[in-house]
Amino acid sequence: MLAVTGLVVGYGGGPPVLDGFDLRVEAGEVVGLIGPNGAGKSTLARAVVGLLRPGRGQIVVAGVDQRRQPRAARALTGWAPQELALYLRATVRENLRLFGGLAGLGGARLRSRLKLVAEAVALTGLLDTQVRRLSGGQQRRAQAATAMMHEPRVLLLDEPTVGADPITREALLAAVRALADRGTAVLYTTHYLPELDGLDATVAVAAAGRVLARGTRAELLADLDATVTLTFHGPAPALTGAIRPPGRPGTLLLRGSDPERRLAGAVRELGTAGSGADLVRLRSVAVRPPTLDDLYRRLGPLGRPVAAHGV
Amino acid sequence: MIARHTALLVTRDPGPMIGYTLMPLLLMAVLRPLYGALYPGRPQSALAQLAPGLAVMFALFALKVVGAGLLDERIGRTWDRLAAGPARPGEILVGKALPFLGMVLVQQAVLLGVAWAAFGLRPRDGWALVAGAAFVWSLAILAAGTAAARFARSPAQLSAAGDVAAIAVTCLSGALVPRRLLPGWASAVAPYTPGYWGLRVYQQALRAEVGSLLRAAAILLAIALLSAALAVGGSLRGAGR
Structure with a gap:
C-alpha cells in the first residue's frame, strides 16, 4: 500500500505545492485523485517516485520508507506521468522491454509480462510499431503499460486516458482494475469522474496542496445540487x-x-x-x-473540507 | 540495458553522424595538396596537421549529436522515467553515455583509418598512443556534449550554438589553419580552447612524444571532468511539476 503523511513539497523556494498532504491507498484499492489544476496531483506522484525531495512528511511504499530506501521504494512503484514520456523512435516492444528490464524483469518472465500487458491494453498488434507512429490514445496506453510491466505494488497513473477512445479506455481501465485485484494499490489521477466508477474507485479530492475530501463518488456528490x-x-x-x-x-x-x-x-x-x-x-x-465541477465550486478557491468518511 | 537501448536509438537516426564522418574525408582529399604546400618535403607533418585537425573539427560537430541525444531525454521526459526507476543515477549516466562515446570513437577511427589507408599517415610508434589520444579526446567531447544538453533549452538552440562553437573552436585552436599561421591574437587564444588540446594530444601521439601527450591528455581529462560535473548537476535537478 501507499501511505503519504504530512507531505510538504515546494519548487525552488516558492510556496509549497503540497502542504500537509495525507493519503492512504490500501493494497488492492484504486483511489481516484481529482482536483483542479495546480492542486498538486502530479507533484505528489513525482515525490512518491523520488524526483522531488519533500521538505517534510513521509512516504511509505509497501512498507518501505521512500526517504530511507529510495531505490527499494522505486522498485516497488510504477509511474506513468501526465506528459508522454516514452522513446518515440523505439517500438512499443522496445519501450516495454526497457522499462520492464530496468524494473528487474528478464528472460522468459519479461517476455511473458510483455505479452500479457500488451494484450491487456490492446496493443498486441502494435508492438513493433514505433511510438511516434501511434495515435495519442495508443501512446497513452503504451505509457501506462510500461508502468504496469513489473506488477508494481503501487501504481501511479496520471491522466492515462487522455485522448483515448471509449473502447480503448475500457481496455485500459480493465487492465488497471485487474492489477488492483491482484493486490496493487493504484493512485489514478483524472479529470473524468465517470471512469472512476468503472474502476470501482474511491475518490480523494485535492486542492491547494491538501486532500480535502475522501470517499466514494456517490458519497461526495450526495449533498450537491x-x-x-x-x-x-x-x-x-x-x-x-x-x-x-x-x-x-x-x-x-x-x-x-x-x-x-x-x-x-x-x-x-x-x-x-x-x-x-x-x-x-x-x-x-x-x-x-451534480458533477465534479459542482464539487470544485463548492470547495471554493482554497477548498472547504467535505470529508465523507475522513482522510 | 540502458546502453543497449541507447545504442538502438542512435542507430535509428544515423544521418547526422554519417554526415560528420563522410564530410571530413572529402575535405581531407581536397585539402591535402594545400597542406602539402604548407609543409614542403614533409608529407607526414602535413598529414599530422590535416588528419587530426579534421578529426578535432568534426568531433566538435559530433558534440551536437551527443547533446541532441541527451537533450531529447530531458525534453521528452524519458530521463525522469529512468530516474524514477530503481537504477542508480551513475548507472543511467553511464548507460546513456557509452553508446555516444562509441559513436565518436568510430568517427575518429574512420577518419584516421582513411588517413592511414588512402593518404599514408604513419604514427612514429604504432597506433596504441593514437588510440589512447582518440579515447581521451572523445571522452572530452562526450562530456562537453552532455553539459551542452544540460544548458540547451531546445534542439534548435543546441544546433545553432553547436555550429558556432564548433567553427569558433576549430578556427581558434589551430585545427584548420596551423597555429604558426594564425594571426597573433588567435594564436594567443589557442591554448585556451579544448580543440587546441585535442589537436595536441593527437599530434603528440603521432610523434610518440609521451611527456607532451600526457600533459595534453591530462588537460582534456580535466575539461571532461568539469563538463561532467556540470552535466550531473543538471541531471539531478528536479524537472517541472
Missing part, C-alpha cells in the same frame, strides 16, 4: 424558486438535491397557472446530476 433546465417557446414564465440565467430569456433553472421532485412541482405549477398555457409552451427538460 442537481440542475433541471426548462426551455420554453417564447419567454419563460414565472416559476417559484426558478433562476433566470442571464441572456437566455426562454430558459429557467431549478437547483436542488432532489431534481425529480423539483421537476414534478414545476410541472404542477405550470399546469395550474394560466390554465396550463405555460405548460404547453414548455419545449424541453434536461436534468443534470
Whole structure:
C-alpha cells in the first residue's frame, strides 16, 4: 500500500505545492485523485517516485520508507506521468522491454509480462510499431503499460486516458482494475469522474496542496445540487424558486438535491397557472446530476473540507 | 540495458553522424595538396596537421549529436522515467553515455583509418598512443556534449550554438589553419580552447612524444571532468511539476 503523511513539497523556494498532504491507498484499492489544476496531483506522484525531495512528511511504499530506501521504494512503484514520456523512435516492444528490464524483469518472465500487458491494453498488434507512429490514445496506453510491466505494488497513473477512445479506455481501465485485484494499490489521477466508477474507485479530492475530501463518488456528490433546465417557446414564465440565467430569456433553472421532485412541482405549477398555457409552451427538460465541477465550486478557491468518511 | 537501448536509438537516426564522418574525408582529399604546400618535403607533418585537425573539427560537430541525444531525454521526459526507476543515477549516466562515446570513437577511427589507408599517415610508434589520444579526446567531447544538453533549452538552440562553437573552436585552436599561421591574437587564444588540446594530444601521439601527450591528455581529462560535473548537476535537478 501507499501511505503519504504530512507531505510538504515546494519548487525552488516558492510556496509549497503540497502542504500537509495525507493519503492512504490500501493494497488492492484504486483511489481516484481529482482536483483542479495546480492542486498538486502530479507533484505528489513525482515525490512518491523520488524526483522531488519533500521538505517534510513521509512516504511509505509497501512498507518501505521512500526517504530511507529510495531505490527499494522505486522498485516497488510504477509511474506513468501526465506528459508522454516514452522513446518515440523505439517500438512499443522496445519501450516495454526497457522499462520492464530496468524494473528487474528478464528472460522468459519479461517476455511473458510483455505479452500479457500488451494484450491487456490492446496493443498486441502494435508492438513493433514505433511510438511516434501511434495515435495519442495508443501512446497513452503504451505509457501506462510500461508502468504496469513489473506488477508494481503501487501504481501511479496520471491522466492515462487522455485522448483515448471509449473502447480503448475500457481496455485500459480493465487492465488497471485487474492489477488492483491482484493486490496493487493504484493512485489514478483524472479529470473524468465517470471512469472512476468503472474502476470501482474511491475518490480523494485535492486542492491547494491538501486532500480535502475522501470517499466514494456517490458519497461526495450526495449533498450537491442537481440542475433541471426548462426551455420554453417564447419567454419563460414565472416559476417559484426558478433562476433566470442571464441572456437566455426562454430558459429557467431549478437547483436542488432532489431534481425529480423539483421537476414534478414545476410541472404542477405550470399546469395550474394560466390554465396550463405555460405548460404547453414548455419545449424541453434536461436534468443534470451534480458533477465534479459542482464539487470544485463548492470547495471554493482554497477548498472547504467535505470529508465523507475522513482522510 | 540502458546502453543497449541507447545504442538502438542512435542507430535509428544515423544521418547526422554519417554526415560528420563522410564530410571530413572529402575535405581531407581536397585539402591535402594545400597542406602539402604548407609543409614542403614533409608529407607526414602535413598529414599530422590535416588528419587530426579534421578529426578535432568534426568531433566538435559530433558534440551536437551527443547533446541532441541527451537533450531529447530531458525534453521528452524519458530521463525522469529512468530516474524514477530503481537504477542508480551513475548507472543511467553511464548507460546513456557509452553508446555516444562509441559513436565518436568510430568517427575518429574512420577518419584516421582513411588517413592511414588512402593518404599514408604513419604514427612514429604504432597506433596504441593514437588510440589512447582518440579515447581521451572523445571522452572530452562526450562530456562537453552532455553539459551542452544540460544548458540547451531546445534542439534548435543546441544546433545553432553547436555550429558556432564548433567553427569558433576549430578556427581558434589551430585545427584548420596551423597555429604558426594564425594571426597573433588567435594564436594567443589557442591554448585556451579544448580543440587546441585535442589537436595536441593527437599530434603528440603521432610523434610518440609521451611527456607532451600526457600533459595534453591530462588537460582534456580535466575539461571532461568539469563538463561532467556540470552535466550531473543538471541531471539531478528536479524537472517541472
